[in-house]
Amino acid sequence: MAAVSGEPLHRRLGLTDAELGEIRGRLGRDPNDLELAIFSVMWSEHCSYKSSKPLLATLPTRGRDLVAGPGENAGVVSIGDGLAVAFKLESHNHPSAVEPYQGAATGVGGILRDIFTMGARPIAVLDALRFGDPRGPRVRHLVDGVVRGVGGYGNCVGVPTVGGELVFHPSYAANPLVNVMAIGLLEERHLTRAVAPGPGNLVVLYGSTTGRDGIGGASVLASAEFADDDPSKRPSVQVGDPFAEKLLVEATLELIERGLVEGLQDLGAGGIGCATSEMPDRAGTGIVVDLDAVPRREEGMAPFEVMISESQERMCAVVRPDRLAEVLEVCRRWGLPAAVIGRVTARRDLAVVEGGLDPDGRPRPGARELARIPVAAIASEAIVYRREARSPARVRSAPAPGAPVEPSDRLPERGTDPGAVLMALLGSPNLCSRAWVSGQYDSTVMTNTVEACERGAAVLRVKGTAKGLVAATDANATVSALDPHLGAILSVAEAIRNVAVTGARPLGVTDCLNFGNPEKPEAFWRFAEAVRGVGDACRAFGLPVTGGNVSFYNESPEGPIAPTPQIGVVGLLEDVGRRVGPAFAADDDLVVLVGEAVPGLAGSVYAELAGVAPEDGPPAIDLEREAALHAFLQEAAAARLPSAAQDVSGGGLAVALAEMAIWGERGARLDLRVGTAPAVELFGEGPSRAVVTCHPDAWERLAALADRFRLPLEPLGATGGDRLVIELHGEGSTGAAEDRGAGIADPVDVSIEALRHAWSSALPRLFGEVDETGRDGAGTVVA
């Protein structure tokens, strides 16, 4: 680590001169090289949240069922009967841009560890992926690698990947987003925290050996703008070993169930240095690390390499001395190397010793102390910045509810058949079937999967109970690009709506905030607005943010990504048998629209296809109305009124109906009253709407329930036949549009077969994997 170039070491490690000053202040002296290396990692954006901490503190974190909130490896919410769910969303964007397979694979590994570290068995993964224009070969290469990586890891560990997202937008071209959510199930009594209590307790490192891979990998990559494309200058990449992770899951859960550990922390960014400072910091203790005891897979590793290596599949446990033998035996049985690498001390600092500790945890004669840092200085009291936020010169915000300045009812061409627009939307990269991706994921292992992927929220049963868990991820980046506050609110609303539409009660929210360089005031303003939006929405819905992740520096020379507040929600069904699915379930069911369209097409997929009027904005949201919709959907399901339900989101009402028809393998004949403009009614993505079907006998009760929640309800028609027919009626259909000869009054009239073909063939075609037999790469019949 000797200085080779003229730059002083701290700068080469990414610390500013001012930060070096802060470090000196906290130590009361100059740091040595090893200490500086530990600081550089722990004070990185990735580990310290130095730019985001003050804003994250504004998020609501209290909830009636909350067991553990932010600050832990994952949020935990009770589901009754002594059971709880742990869940969290996390990004692995930068590593995936460099090496898509391993980046995505290790991303899955990392978030799974956050879950089982809490004592929960991981039961599901959802992957929210965002890439540039898929017509470019480089982007397709990234998609291919990331999808293989997610599957390669999750499939092998044996945790089903049950949902997620795949979104294309040019702003992600050089900076894809790989956000992964994991969900785990635990008995509340097994909840385990990342603490190092009890001076004299032993620190056991188990799992894979420590190598040079990923030195500064995640933390450095995620803390600097990623522009340098020279492979030789890139930090080394971590390789995931899902087999080792599987063993780690089993060994860890066995240790916890047998009550053998006092505290547990996974090793991620920051490696041993991070675990051995954060755990004691939370417990008011310290740790002395016996550097020689760390099992390594390479010779000649420098102390700093051992301390900050981000080698995957490792865990750090705090163990009472009298339980050590049992702990080591469990690790041995699962084939995992394990070693006592230190002791908990009463002094609140991290000491690193070379030359060994004696049985009492004191340095042996001749041992050298290489570092001693107050744990608070590298953990809870790490540097924090109050970054400058400045709104961009022109901010486009949502119009007030009501007609926009200019009617935004343009279909792509005059006289265009709205059915053709619907087909174009269904076949567009952002709305078409994701079977090509989901077919590469094992979604049924663990035998809990009631509904996976493809159809809105994922539904899992909880074995041994009648309960079900429902999960969804969402982010509205296109509206966030126009108005980050509104975009964040819409993201939260949509994620919750996806869960509520099944009849589930949302339990909590996890967020992964993907933004640009926080040192740039405009980028930071977007971040601040998004945090405010997430907070506003969660307060309105009465839900806590249980944890999450922040990913900054998502920029490339072409500019920052669209602000992407990725939201994950988990909900609870008391009786999984009462879940409501999204497919048309029977012929002659009533099809009902709950809620009503609001103007504003900006940010919609339709706008991408057709453009919008210059003054048109994104749709506004009424949070009370949205909350009422969620409550209505839950009560309706509990009363077994709906036969199917689906929220209105991407592609608008027409796409929601088309999906219900495709999945239900039956059509519908519908009449739509056009109140504002046909494009808004059919393809607008305004929030707070759902399509519900019910048996005609249930209609009156459904209407009464909607009335109670003051929700507008419009019966559209009935299911049946093999075509989707939507006739347009009312003022909007004969107003300005028809005057201009736009042919808007033509009905949508398309066969379900044609819809299904447009929807299911698009992605395989994009990826060139439709073979002669008409099957796509995942083997789904496409023709």
Place this chain on the structure above:
Amino acid sequence: MADFRFAVAVMPKAGILDPQGRAVEQSLPHLEITGVRRVRVGRRVELTVEAPDEAAARAVVERLAHELLSNPLIESYAVELVGATSSIRVEASGAGRAEGRP
């Protein structure tokens, strides 16, 4: 123009975790094999290139190895000539292993 057959060996770089190699090592006791260490598992790609001379053929293979067959971040590769024109005939008629290895 002549045919050249090459083998490209693609191996995980030093310091990069090789889970496959580790799995093989861990299974050795079951086979009652001792004294085997440092197992690394990589890929071997054999291919035939038609080119005016060996240098030109090798240039094609190098490019292929660099851009397609290996990921320079985590793997390194080595290119080896395993046969030239005359061997192709042998190869085509030979069984299994003979293929491409004169």
Place this chain on the structure above:
Amino acid sequence: MADFRFAVAVMPKAGILDPQGRAVEQSLPHLEITGVRRVRVGRRVELTVEAPDEAAARAVVERLAHELLSNPLIESYAVELVGATSSIRVEASGAGRAEGRP
């Protein structure tokens, strides 16, 4: 006792479908590479054996290759000595190919 380092090449037998090889061939046009044919993708396993002499070491590798590294129904293998004791050091300090597992 001395250390011997071997490379075992495991390749799909002739006549066995090799979808990986085909996939490489199919991606060649994208790279604008022509004149490449008969691509076969297999495995390369490198390992160090400690044994009294080369013959003894080779016997261990042959057994490993036969029983573990290849499936005789679909694959054939070839064993190659790539270094003896003295070469181990060279290898370890070399770029890329070397591996640093103690």
Place this chain on the structure above:
Amino acid sequence: MKVGIAVFPGSNCDTDALHAVRLAGADGELLWHEEADLHGVDVVILPGGFAYGDYLRAGVIARFSPIMRAVAAHAARGGLVLGICNGFQVLAEAGLLPGALLRNASLRFVHRWVTIRVERDDSPFTAGIPAGTLLRMPVAHGEGCYFAEEVTLDALERDGRVLFRYLDNPNGSLRDIAGVRSTTGNVAGLMPHPERAAEPLLGTDDGLRLLRSLVGSAGASLAAAWVR
């Protein structure tokens, strides 16, 4: 009647199989790979997963674990053995079943609900399920392309040892083969997952029919009779 389910490091369908076996009305027990003792079980299931990471070749390393010696002995005594997915791969690598399972033709991991046709009802694995019956269950594998030499395939067909065939081949398997049995008839393997299709809540209980006939055959002490 007791069914033992082998647990290799990396098995990940072991508890799924246990759950399904219990639904099928049998006692189930997990058997640890390091033990060469089957604890007196009547039937052994080798479950799905990635034994030893499936590194190198799916199933190859598991073949050498102590429990496989016991499984081979059990099979030699006429005991029933069923390999599901990774378990099928292990049995093929161990030579207890003919053929090999290669990388999927698509070179991608495939998860999909498939329909398989039961080809024979004169086996302990399909007893009571008429030949020609169609069953729906998921496949989830990266190496499930069934391969054997032509002569072997012909022999399998001739001897009625092809137990299941795909209607919609997901992986390029020769002759659409989804599952086979041994010459002795008491060892079988299939790539699809019957244990994941054992409850209507999860889509169907088609798979439970297979497990029930397995349990029934063993329970009726008919196992020996199935051995030719």
